[in-house]
Amino acid sequence: MTSLTSGELAERTDGAVTSDVVVVLAGCHGPEAIREGVRRVTAGLRLLGDDLTALVGCTSDSGVSTTDDGRVRVVVFEVDPIDRFPVITSAPRDVYRALFSAGRIAGARAMAVIATNGDQLTPAMVRALVQPVIVDGFDIVAPGYERQVFDGLLNAAVVYPLTRALYGRRIQGQLGVDFCFSSRVAARWGTGAEDVKVTRPTWLIPQAIVDGLRVCQAHVEARLIPAPDGIDLGTLLAQVLGSLFADTEQRAAFWQRVQRSQPVPVFGTAPLQPAGGDQVDVRPMIESFRLAYRNLQSVWTLVLPPATLVELKRLTLADAARFRLTDDLWARIVFDFTLAHRLRTINRDHLLKALVPLYLAWIASYATEVQNATRQMADVRLEQLCQAFETEKPYLVRRWRWPDRFNP
Amino acid sequence: MWTEAQQALNDSTTQVMTGLARLLPGAIALLVAVLLSILLAWVLGTVVRRVLRSVGFDQRLAAWSWLELPAWFTARSPTLVVARLVSWTVIVVGVLIGIAAFDTTLTSGLVMHVFGSLPSLLTALVLLVIGHTLARFLSRGVLIGAVNMNLPYAGLLGLGVRWLVLVLTAAMALDHVGIGGRIVGLAFGILFGGIVLALALAVGLGSKDMVARSLEREMTKPPEKPADQPFRHV
Numbered sequence: 001m002t003s004l005t006s007g008e009l010a011e012r013t014d015g016a017v018t019s020d021v022v023v024v025l026a027g028c029h030g031p032e033a034i035r036e037g038v039r040r041v042t043a044g045l046r047l048l049g050d051d052l053t054a055l056v057g058c059t060s061d062s063g064v065s066t067t068d069d070g071r072v073r074v075v076v077f078e079v080d081p082i083d084r085f086p087v088i089t090s091a092p093r094d095v096y097r098a099l100f101s102a103g104r105i106a107g108a109r110a111m112a113v114i115a116t117n118g119d120q121l122t123p124a125m126v127r128a129l130v131q132p133v134i135v136d137g138f139d140i141v142a143p144g145y146e147r148q149v150f151d152g153l154l155n156a157a158v159v160y161p162l163t164r165a166l167y168g169r170r171i172q173g174q175l176g177v178d179f180c181f182s183s184r185v186a187a188r189w190g191t192g193a194e195d196v197k198v199t200r201p202t203w204l205i206p207q208a209i210v211d212g213l214r215v216c217q218a219h220v221e222a223r224l225i226p227a228p229d230g231i232d233l234g235t236l237l238a239q240v241l242g243s244l245f246a247d248t249e250q251r252a253a254f255w256q257r258v259q260r261s262q263p264v265p266v267f268g269t270a271p272l273q274p275a276g277g278d279q280v281d282v283r284p285m286i287e288s289f290r291l292a293y294r295n296l297q298s299v300w301t302l303v304l305p306p307a308t309l310v311e312l313k314r315l316t317l318a319d320a321a322r323f324r325l326t327d328d329l330w331a332r333i334v335f336d337f338t339l340a341h342r343l344r345t346i347n348r349d350h351l352l353k354a355l356v357p358l359y360l361a362w363i364a365s366y367a368t369e370v371q372n373a374t375r376q377m378a379d380v381r382l383e384q385l386c387q388a389f390e391t392e393k394p395y396l397v398r399r400w401r402w403p404d405r406f407n408p
Numbered sequence: 409m410w411t412e413a414q415q416a417l418n419d420s421t422t423q424v425m426t427g428l429a430r431l432l433p434g435a436i437a438l439l440v441a442v443l444l445s446i447l448l449a450w451v452l453g454t455v456v457r458r459v460l461r462s463v464g465f466d467q468r469l470a471a472w473s474w475l476e477l478p479a480w481f482t483a484r485s486p487t488l489v490v491a492r493l494v495s496w497t498v499i500v501v502g503v504l505i506g507i508a509a510f511d512t513t514l515t516s517g518l519v520m521h522v523f524g525s526l527p528s529l530l531t532a533l534v535l536l537v538i539g540h541t542l543a544r545f546l547s548r549g550v551l552i553g554a555v556n557m558n559l560p561y562a563g564l565l566g567l568g569v570r571w572l573v574l575v576l577t578a579a580m581a582l583d584h585v586g587i588g589g590r591i592v593g594l595a596f597g598i599l600f601g602g603i604v605l606a607l608a609l610a611v612g613l614g615s616k617d618m619v620a621r622s623l624e625r626e627m628t629k630p631p632e633k634p635a636d637q638p639f640r641h642v
Contacts, residue, residue: 148640150638150639150640151640152640152641152642153639153640153641154641154642155642175642224640224642226640226642227640227641227642232556233556233641234552234553234556236641236642240642280638280639284558287558288555288556288558291555291558291560291562292555292556294563295551295554295555295562295563295566296551296552296555298548298551299548299551299552346548347545347548347549349549350548350549350552353552353553353556354552356556357555357556363639367639
């Protein structure tokens with residue numbers, strides 16, 4: 001489906017088009033799951049007030065068209081259901097386009113995409129996402145998920161620190177699947193029949209910052225569903241970082257002017273977790289890194305400067321207990337790969353897959369440091385990493401502006 | 409007797425001088441043709457270089473990520489390479505025109521032969537360039553993939569793929585221009601078959617114990633937890 005017309009929407013809602021909130025349940029598949037999802041969304045909206053009317057879009061017919069009080073109407077949006085991995089790999093534009101289109105027609109104040117499903121989709125989660133838009137006037141609510149120490153590592157290692165350093169806002173949830181938008185967003189994004197500008201999750205937050213929209217983060221009591229098994233790490237990195245780096249290239253004029261980051265309002269807090277989680281064996285990752293150092297010299301020398309290669313060589317000689325990939329080195333490595341992606345130094349797919357052993361080295365280093373820590377302690381460690389990215393940002397700006405002069 | 413000898417000497421001198429006199433215009437024409445072609449080559453080379461630089465040829469070429477250019481090509485700037493190619497083509501054509509001034513039949517035969525085999529040569533050149541590009545692309549892909557799969561002989565695999573593609577391309581190019589005849593095909597067959605046989609023997613004989621142990625482990629033990637099980641990347 002591309003975008004809804006007002007006639008189509010009126011037909012599906014029996015004329016009751018106007019709604020305060022539009023919600024797309026993109027993660028619920030099957031009649032039973034959809035009915036349960038609608039029930040929880042309704043309960044969540046009730047927490048915000050009894051007078052709110054809502055339109056809930058589902059991926060297929062569940063046999064429910066309205067709630068008992070008639071304030072929530074259910075329509076089939078015929079959108080492609082969101083699975084965890086396609087959210088990252090391909091453009092879930094149908095969902096966003098349908099959402100914004102319906103939101104504009106319905107005159108909605110808030111529009112939410114909720115792809116979390118099952119028991120994790122709770123009324124409290126719905127309220128957490130919608131409330132900042134309805135009550136506090138924010139334009140985009142990004143999700144802050146329940147996170148174990150080793151959850152969302154790619155986000156922690158690259159996506160969040162890089163986005164934060166580039167765009168100057170501290171928003172962690174951009175690889176999430178649940179977002180809420182205001183009517184301002186619907187008016188700006190995804191108008192017309194052409195492809196909406198919203199293409200990938202890594203696009204959302206940077207574009208919102210560039211557009212000067214008010215962004216906040218809401219803690220949701222759900223753990224982000226993982227990528228399905230069988231997806232190899234190289235493909236995952238290539239898809240996620242490929243879109244992130246491509247997006248970085250588009251907005252270079254903006255982020256080169258940004259200095260340091262600012263926090264955004266955060267609603268809700270993550271519960272304290274006891275220390276001592278999973279014990280991990282980092283030796284296989286270190287061995288992978290050493291193997292890569294021996295074999296990928298011909299690739300890495302095209303991307304990384306000699307000083308970085310020297311530091312990596314030193315790292316190969318360290319034993320597992322003393323294996324530490326320093327934050328500033330990791331930041332420069334990510335920046336060098338970002339630049340190589342822009343310059344197309346080598347084939348982009350090869351480039352991103354050549355980052356995998358370095359990413360594993362970072363995980364090994366991070367895991368050694370935090371494997372007995374609580375989530376809050378790990379967050380402190382990641383904050384240091386983010387600050388290193390911000391400190392090293394001038395390195396990226398220099399190389400971005402004069403790549404030949406700083407060519408390794 | 410003396411008179412006849414003198415006559416013969418005069419005749420031969422006259423013949424040589426006539427021959428030399430006949431060659432002189434050709435030599436001058438060759439000299440002029442070469443000089444003019446050098447001048448034209450310089451002008452055309454400069455024009456081509458400036459035009460390519462003005463349209464950002466190097467950057468456009470670099471932007472084609474699928475095109476893996478050889479190291480020497482990117483190092484010397486593609487613009488310069490194209491400009492020099494144009495210049496040398498003009499000079500070669502000028503030399504051929506100059507030679508044509510000596511003997512039309514000889515040169516026309518030479519020119520016909522050169523131009524007749526030019527398509528084959530160009531096709532072979534294109535084959536070599538494509539082969540080189542493909543070899544780099546594939547070997548790099550195999551190398552990175554093998555490293556990410558933790559294969560200890562990743563470098564060897566990458567190198568093997570590279571040389572396999574290069575040898576295959578070279579054999580195709582030589583076969584296309586007709587150099588070597590059946591020897592090229594035969595040599596390639598022997599080489600390729602030898603590599604495959606060597607690999608088969610290496611795996612079959614050298615690794616049979618390892619394969620047996622691996623199979624035994626798979627059959628008797630429950631599947632092991634992946635090393636990065638506690639980690640969630642996204």
